[in-house]
Amino acid sequence: MTPILDARDIRVSYASRGRGRAVAVDGVNLSLDEGEILALAGESGCGKTTLAKALLGLVVPDSGRVTYAGAPVTYRARDLRRLRRGVQLVMQDPTGALNPRHTVFDAVAEGPRIHRLGGDETERVTQALSHAGLRPPADFLARYPHELSGGQRQRVVIAGALALRPRVIVADEPVASLDASVRGEILALLLRLRDELGLSAVIVTHDLGVAWNIADRLAVMYAGRIVEHGPAADILTQPRHPYTRALVSVLPDSPVGAPIVLSGETPDATDIPAGCRFHPRCPALADGTARQSHVDGDCRARDLPIMDARSPGAACHLVAPPALGWPA
């Protein structure tokens, strides 16, 4: 099956004043099937948002290629319009994403107007609101953002994305700014959109609970690379990369036992460590496990290959090479 969205060898860097270039995404392969929900997890600065922007055509990668529905994105205006209609962004903060002086109708109709989609605008808007769980839609059309609750605002933002009838949604921390009791409802909505409309989604999140709740597949990023990916349930119950293990271990009632609190912080994108980029903080290197397996030299000196988009595995010298082939 052809993936709906595919990224090959994506590399994105930014000029960083006086410190050379910050490499935000340092070679990433990623693919998304139709009807699949993929969580992209990692801490601040790991490159997950930049990667999401590259998938949306909002940043042009230094190298690599994004393919949408089988056709490579060339960054010409017409191509980008096709990509941006089919791949819609849902942002973190619904209050910031909505214009306080636009009604719900205007907010949802804005996308179709920009893309000059003909047809019955009111029908398109009410249908999108209904899909986003704002029912009956007529009650919401004339309202302003300040008249809505946080959860309702996020539904309006989602309706704005749905109004273009996209095939993929890229949601950047879609529930991080919402109250816990409302969060579950929005996540349930994303699941329902997949089931009812066949939408695919990339969910960028720092919260592994979100991945456990709704993701089919999980990719964990660290310092610009994907360090582990595979079926979400497998990774979250049996993480193989020491970084993923640590992340899972600090969760409440963690499935992997005692918490491993890593010292230090994620490396600066202008100064990524040589060898395995995680080695300065790696508990398996510090406690001698890597040495026993005779890979400690490699950890310090040999970079790991970029992970394939299809085979589950972990980019770690300690972990056996990933199994070939992706289970159908």
Place this chain on the structure above:
Amino acid sequence: MSLVDIRDLTVTYDARRAAVPAVRGVTLSVQAGASLGIAGESGCGKSSVALAMLRLLPATAAVGGHILLDGDDIATMSFGKLRAVRWSRASIVFQGAMHALNPVRAIGGQIAEPIRVHDPATTRADALTRARELLRQVGLPAWRADSYPHELSGGQRQRVMVAMALACRPRLIIADEATTALDVMIQAQVLDLVSDVIARQGIALIMISHDLSILASTCDELAVMYAGRVVEHGPTAKVVAHGAHPYTRGLARAFPTVGDPASRGRPRGVPGDAPSPLRLPDGCAFRPRCPIAIDDCAHGDIPLQAVAEGRRAACLRAGEETP
């Protein structure tokens, strides 16, 4: 005597056209060296409780009830006494460390400031020495005293805030969403640090957060707030695992346990939204969202009452076997 005794606290904000009841009668106490978590969502009044404890609320807020700190009533205290109480008896750590620190002063001097204010006999050099000592206690090298806030990461800045909170050897630390803006791993580091410091120095902790899982790992007791009231209070582990109030149960389910098959593929929340403090329903404020509400819930005041040893809940059906 309790270290902190909050009795029937009310906080009402004076908005343009209306009085907004943010806290509607909260009674809680904390013993010396103990830890209390206050959980709740935006607008439930938890931060107003924290600010009221050190009389930090704006002038538009009317405060009722009593807050006793070591037996002294905060409300009637002279400003001079209050200044002495802040920092030295109770200190507070806020969420935004970037905004709480002065960007144009080195952090050592900022930590030294409350020390010298509270003990004018301390020389500048002594206060700076103590500031370096405090930085070491929170896991930062002493030379960081010469750094400016922008040279530190978010987690390091939050450590500086903890160092400042410890500067005058308080008996109580109030942490208001102190780790919310931090990454999971940095959050775990800061929580470890706080737990370690309060245990070693016998400091009491009141931790306020929307994140039940953080409170579960840090606090002995937990109070859950909804619409300006405490709706449940008891030992943290019991409250989180077997909430007596339906809101507590809904909130606990909203934090999935990774690895628990019950939450895999099934995100859960509480339908509806919290009521506006200006339009509170009659009876139980949670009734419109409550899956087990009965007719009696619509009338009168639902008081917080004992449901088991050391546990209180404000629900008419708290004692029943309900989903």
